Amino acid sequence: MSLFDWFANRQKNSPISPERQEREIADGLWTKCPMCGVLTYTKDLQGNQMVCLECEHHFRVDSNERIVQLIDRNTWTPLDAHLQPDDPLKFKDRKRYSDRLKEYQAKTDLNDAVQSGLGQLDGLQVALAVMDFGFMGGSMGSVVGEKITRLLEKATSERIPAIVICASGGARMQEGMLSLMQMAKISGALERHQEAGLLYIPVLTHPTTGGVIASFAMLGDLILAEPKATIGFAGRRVIEQTLREKLPDDFQTSEYLLQHGFVDLIISRTQLKKTLAQLVRLHGGVEQVHPPIDKVQHNGDSPSYPLPDPTLNTHHLAVDN
Secondary structure: OOOOHHHHHHHHHHHOOHHHHHHHHHOEEEOOOOOOOOOHHHHHHHHHOOOOOOOOOOOOOHHHHHHOOOOOOOOOOOOOOOOEEOOOOOOOOEEHHHHHHHHHHHHHHHOOEEEEEEEEOOOOOEEEEEOOOOOHHHHHHHHHHHHHHHHHHHHHHHOOOOOEEEEEEEEOOOHHHHHHHHHHHHHHHHHHHHHOOOOOOEEEEEEHHHHHHHHHHHHHOOOOOOOOOEOOOOOHHHHHHOOOOOOOOOOOOOHHHHHOOOOOOEHHHHHHHHHHHHHHHHHHOOOOOOHHHHHOEEEEEEOOOOOHHHHHHOOOOEEOO
């Protein structure tokens, strides 16, 4: 019996009123898939890494969930979490950029749209950056560029693989050219990482677009993508208006890019950790013992994490507090 049939049967035979059932859905006990419409018990959905049990639709997840899904327990050491975005252009549209930053910082409990750090992936030491679409659409500003650059330099220094989970609407317009220069900065760090013979794997999730896809998202030794993710540079409507022709229905999807050779592998989120570990081992990844967070020295209530090598400091626009 499918989950849909089970729930339909439950509705038919249960003495629970429709009003109570609607309240259960509203309270988050059940989640409706936007693709197939099936209602799934939210805890079951979370246990399947927010992938629909019926149609395998991948729900959007935040950076904290990604880290939990990929990194072994008690091995995550965040890097450069103190970096704060600035407002060098004093930008203002419907509201000031500085106010918009504060709003998203309060909403997501993040300083900016990426988390980076070191950790073990199935016992293998890796450097990981996870972009968070919930923070201004995962847009790439100076802090995002700086944190990914520092992470890549750290990975090169420690001779470990680097993985970036991409989810972004592109460069952050509120920082103008200062945002666009992050493309070149990250690409330069990637070139040095790959010249050292080290592995870099970007994982493209929904959506990955704009300046991110035009730089580090497509520079991997192996490029992975989640199913049915939107991946592209310019928007579909812009391209159609420019070319004056209708594009294929599956244009700018993971499947379309795989068919045309721009993506190496489409992998379900439920298999991502296992697949990344296999790829790292095939590339010569060495099992390492990394001190878990709960054994890191503490000063009072604040954990004292090891800071990046100061010789690798390349920050220009991000603000160190």
